[in-house]
Amino acid sequence: MIFRRILFALIVCSMSAVPLAAREAQAAQYKSSWFYLGGNYGYYKARGGDFDDEADLIEGLVGFQFSPNIGIEASVIDFGRFGDRLSDAEVDGWTVGAVLRLPLTETTAIYAKGGMLFWDAAVRDADDVEEAVDDSDVFYGVGVDFRVSQLIGVNVEYVRYELDIDGSGFATPIRANTDIDAAKIGVRLNF
Numbered sequence: 001m002i003f004r005r006i007l008f009a010l011i012v013c014s015m016s017a018v019p020l021a022a023r024e025a026q027a028a029q030y031k032s033s034w035f036y037l038g039g040n041y042g043y044y045k046a047r048g049g050d051f052d053d054e055a056d057l058i059e060g061l062v063g064f065q066f067s068p069n070i071g072i073e074a075s076v077i078d079f080g081r082f083g084d085r086l087s088d089a090e091v092d093g094w095t096v097g098a099v100l101r102l103p104l105t106e107t108t109a110i111y112a113k114g115g116m117l118f119w120d121a122a123v124r125d126a127d128d129v130e131e132a133v134d135d136s137d138v139f140y141g142v143g144v145d146f147r148v149s150q151l152i153g154v155n156v157e158y159v160r161y162e163l164d165i166d167g168s169g170f171a172t173p174i175r176a177n178t179d180i181d182a183a184k185i186g187v188r189l190n191f
Helices: 002-016 018-022
Strands: 034-046 056-065 070-083 087-103 108-125 130-147 152-167 174-190
Touching (some): 034 070, 034 152, 056 087, 056 174, 070 108, 087 130, 108 152
Antiparallel strands (some): 034 056, 034 174, 056 070, 070 087, 087 108, 108 130, 130 152
16 A cells, blocks of 8 residues: 555656646657656556456556667556455566657657566455465557656556466465556656
């Protein structure tokens, strides 16, 4: 819970800097390389499900663009708790991946990203027995970012996390393959 509050505070602080950054040059340009910090908030759904107010995530990220086209990014994600009355899980994770970006204008770019999600979950069954599981799986997604100024950017993205849960060591063995689709909006501080 404290993790979610810290990331929420990061997003709020980043967004409060937008009016100050708007006074900078109106036509912000993409630098040849830059470092960035940011945060995303979004909703997610499991395969075959719907986006739900209860299924929200918060993400903190750090990245480096080697050029306007190629970069790397790492993030920490809190998926919260999701599931149904028969079983549910609290999932957290971190990612590392590559970002391929295509600038469309001086202030707008589209991008694709992909890499690995390293996650751990506390899974609880219908008998209220909780077991821990962790693994790593792939993720990939697309997005668009808008530079408000040299310092501030906002982004919208859609990412799929392919989870393969192996609970064979549980008291009641489970095995699940699921995709988690996440729609996110975020703020980035560029340095």
